[in-house]
Amino acid sequence: MTTLHTPLxxxxxxxxxxxxxxxxxxxxxxxxxxxxxxxxxxLDAGRxxxxxxxGSALFYAGPCPAPPExxxxxxxxxxxxxxxxxxxxxxxxxxxxxxxxxxxxxxxxAAIRQYGCAYLSAIGGAAxxxxxxxxxxxxxAFEELGTEAIFSLTVKDLPLIVxxx
Amino acid sequence: xREITAAQITDAIAQLCVEANTHxxxxxxxxxxxxxxxxxxxxxxxxxxxxxxxAKIAREDNLPICQDxxxxxxxxxxxxxxxITGGALDGAINDGVRxxxxxxxxxxxxxxxxxxxxNTNDNTPVVIHYTVVPGDTVTLTVAxxxxxSENMSAVKxxxxxxxxxxxxxxVLETVRDAGGNPCPPVVVGVGAGGTFExxxxxAKKALLRDVGTVNPxxxxxxxxxRLLGAVNSxxxxxxxxxxxxxxxxxxxxxxxxxxxGLPVAVNIGCHVTRHKGVMx
Numbered sequence: 001m002t003t004l005h006t007p008l009x010x011x012x013x014x015x016x017x018x019x020x021x022x023x024x025x026x027x028x029x030x031x032x033x034x035x036x037x038x039x040x041x042x043l044d045a046g047r048x049x050x051x052x053x054x055g056s057a058l059f060y061a062g063p064c065p066a067p068p069e070x071x072x073x074x075x076x077x078x079x080x081x082x083x084x085x086x087x088x089x090x091x092x093x094x095x096x097x098x099x100x101x102x103x104x105x106x107x108x109x110a111a112i113r114q115y116g117c118a119y120l121s122a123i124g125g126a127a128x129x130x131x132x133x134x135x136x137x138x139x140x141a142f143e144e145l146g147t148e149a150i151f152s153l154t155v156k157d158l159p160l161i162v163x164x165x
Numbered sequence: 166x167r168e169i170t171a172a173q174i175t176d177a178i179a180q181l182c183v184e185a186n187t188h189x190x191x192x193x194x195x196x197x198x199x200x201x202x203x204x205x206x207x208x209x210x211x212x213x214x215x216x217x218x219x220a221k222i223a224r225e226d227n228l229p230i231c232q233d234x235x236x237x238x239x240x241x242x243x244x245x246x247x248x249i250t251g252g253a254l255d256g257a258i259n260d261g262v263r264x265x266x267x268x269x270x271x272x273x274x275x276x277x278x279x280x281x282x283x284n285t286n287d288n289t290p291v292v293i294h295y296t297v298v299p300g301d302t303v304t305l306t307v308a309x310x311x312x313x314s315e316n317m318s319a320v321k322x323x324x325x326x327x328x329x330x331x332x333x334x335x336v337l338e339t340v341r342d343a344g345g346n347p348c349p350p351v352v353v354g355v356g357a358g359g360t361f362e363x364x365x366x367x368a369k370k371a372l373l374r375d376v377g378t379v380n381p382x383x384x385x386x387x388x389x390x391r392l393l394g395a396v397n398s399x400x401x402x403x404x405x406x407x408x409x410x411x412x413x414x415x416x417x418x419x420x421x422x423x424x425x426g427l428p429v430a431v432n433i434g435c436h437v438t439r440h441k442g443v444m445x
Binding site for chain 1: 227
């Protein structure tokens with residue numbers, strides 16, 4: 001099976017086929033509705049983002065709190081369509097991949113082609129299993145948003161399906 | 166009058182919150198296993214294997230099955246010979262959810278105001294539906310509802326002339342438009358009749374019925390079977406990646422309605438459609 005490791009380059013994406021199963025390792029950044037709104041506000045204000053977007057993987061996810069002696073609680077993808085409004089702006093800014101569940105809008109699919117990015121699907125609802133693939137979790141920005149804050153997750157062999165590229 | 170304390174209610178609710186989020190129902194697991202056996206393609210099989218394995222890990226590790234541990238919806242069947250002492254019933258239920266979500270390391274997913282959106286950080290307030298019933302017991306059911314599936318739900322006021330064909334078309338359209346978003350295979354709850362708000366409540370309650378049970382009305386049982394077949398021909402499949410299993414069940418709750426109307430509500434439940442209940 002194809003394996004991917006962050007940080008990614010456009011050539012990593014170039015070889016992927018839609019429908020292909022891949023395993024992703026490295027750092028992914030969680031960002032969902034509230035974080036996306038803030039990221040785009042930062043860009044629009046001409047201010048820097050709180051993490052390096054270039055070559056990164058955005059994971060549309062809000063984890064459960066970590067129980068004692070665990071790295072993270074259950075974590076899995078949320079519905080990607082709610083991020084459609086923000087994604088083209090982020091893709092214009094820097095090359096990256098997106099991870100979520102469900103289909104993207106025609107505008108996002110077009111932007112993915114235009115900027116050479118990719119959208120990969122995780123299996124919705126398999127969150128206890130996914131938690132086992134997370135080796136490290138650290139807050140990065142917007143901690144006041146609770147589960148909607150941006151966390152960096154170090155993942156090992158996160159199973160994904162290439163959906164748009 | 167039988168006395169039940171507010172503290173008893175709080176304890177029960179806290180426990181049900183954790184149990185519902187970590188222990189998939191036996192009916193759901195059986196239905197997922199049956200679906201796994203029916204799929205012939207590689208991807209839907211893999212997705213169903215993953216979901217079954219996930220449910221097993223959640224139970225073993227006492228972790229939530231899904232990170233979206235939902236907005237807590239609580240159904241209360243309050244016996245009319247019961248007297249709740251030591252506090253307000255409403256408060257006791259909210260306390261139970263607060264405690265269950267904190268002690269169970271469940272996610273706080275509730276915002277105070279739909280537009281201003283500050284997280285309340287304790288997953289309250291709770292959505293509570295009361296019914297008063299004969300007897301001296303209280304039955305509590307906690308149904309944590311994730312919004313991946315809730316967002317895909319819909320209500321429509323059909324005309325009487327739309328009839329069964331209109332109802333079936335609306336259900337199919339709603340499931341088709343939901344696609345992979347609600348974490349299929351889904352459970353489809355349908356409320357038919359009543360008024361605008363009752364149809365929605367009936368649809369929600371239809372999700373509490375165990376998967377694999379038969380509708381007591383043979384007419385509606387037949388409609389449920391036919392609709393399930395139609396839904397599973399949509400090729401949305403497990404995870405939305407295609408396959409034979411888009412839904413595990415279609416449950417329809419009918420009710421009397423007005424001569425001028427045919428309200429229909431479709432509430433989509435995800436692959437695990439969580440609910441746990443207890444009688445006190």
